[in-house]
Amino acid sequence: PPPPFGPSPARDKPPILARSPGSAWRKVVGEMADYLSTGGIRSPDILVNTPRSGGQPGSREELYLEGYGRAFNEKMTYSVGLTYGLGLLSGGFYGALLGVRQGGATSKLFLNSVLNSCTRYGPALGNQSAIITMFYVSFHGLISMIRGEEDVANAAAAGTMAGAFYKVAGRSWQPMAKYAAVSGMAFTGLDTLARNGYI
Secondary structure, three states, X not given: OOOOOOOOHHHHOOHHHHOOXXXXXXXXXXXXXXXXXXXXXXXXXXXXXXXXOOOXXXXXHHOHHHHOOOOHHHHHHXXXXXXXXXXXXXXXXXXXXXXXXXXXXXXXXXXXXXXXHHHHHHHHHHHHHHHHHHHHHHHHHHHHHHHOOOOHHHHHHHHHHHHHHHOOOOOOHHHHHHHHHHHHHHHHHHHHHHHOOOO
């Protein structure tokens, strides 16, 4: 036996070096075989036997996009970001068409015309869409709370009220009616697409 205070080869080596190289090599070969046959490496037993947290969604139906805005702040963030992006792209595309139509005497003037039209209509429509969407989400939550139901009728009513509220300070009722009609149809369509999982 080794002396009590003398060097011990098994004790002085780190745990990873104390193992035999043959066992480590067999483990690597086994993991590679799992990867080649299944496309992945088998999880360690400590991860497989670990109980999952109760806060994780148990099925696809419990995920956020399937429920479409179960929480007010989630629906506000998702909807405002979506409509701002759509408004920015739509306004920029419309501005590009106007810039191409206006044209320019030289290539630099033509490019300047297109860029000016894009930056004029794109951010304007994006900001307008985002503000109306904020009103829509607020009205939608209020209507859902009062009715106690979650259906397309809430989206139609909230969209119409949001468009009308956006132009309520106007001097005429005609712009308010136009915005109410367009907003109601737009949000009804977006709500239907979101419920069916297309967006």
